[in-house]
Amino acid sequence: MTAVPAGPASDGYRVRPVARVESTLVDRASAPRQGDEGAPDAWLVFDDSVADGLRDLRAGSDVLLLTWLDRASRDVLIVHPRGDPTRAPEGVFTTRSPDRPNPIGLHRVTVLAVDGLRVKVSDLEAIDGTPVIDVKPVLDPGTER
């Protein structure tokens, strides 16, 4: 066992995009807050350095997509849920606000098509250019989002 630092590392870790979102959504103001609120289908364009990791992805499967919401504010800890000023402010860890210390988006989507390094998915509320940082299978079909 290696020694474990007592507190959070001050420098953290480097997350590297594995793909980018290609979407008709181009700004935060027009993006739905969740994928099931009218978000469009979108393409994910993977870096060829991770092609092997993709090789078993098939159309029809449901996956969890993790994105890095690079337009978010990282110093926000309290928000109005869903950006609604009439709702009482809440700590970010009980909301899905994109503004949070590590602005990671979690999206459950269906794979619609796979064309080499390009993967089409359903109902993605992330905007054009958003970095994708991970793709994971849904463990229990119908029970993850």
Add this chain to the structure above:
Amino acid sequence: MTAVPAGPASDGYRVRPVARVESTLVDRASAPRQGDEGAPDAWLVFDDSVADGLRDLRAGSDVLLLTWLDRASRDVLIVHPRGDPTRAPEGVFTTRSPDRPNPIGLHRVTVLAVDGLRVKVSDLEAIDGTPVIDVKPVLDPGTER
């Protein structure tokens, strides 16, 4: 709209731990592969810089915990699912292998207790010292993991 780089950023983004796991699990070999496979309860010890983000977290709620699996290998793209050498190798993006380009763990847990910056959660398969990078509410109770 700001200009969007065509490919993945070569330098990436800095993820900063917001908490650390305190667990009786001390190495990967003894850790269950999923939380529902006999994982123990564990404490999350948050950094006081993010205390405001936690303020509405209550015992009894189900949350999604994102961790940075800092013992993982980031250059692995093909694995035997569940580390079982009798299973055919698979691309990492269709597995939950901790070894992957961005080793982010996703854990659905129940909050058992909140004591200031310390939060007790159920059935967490992450090992002692693992950095926690985000906490999100479950959107549909009973339908996320």
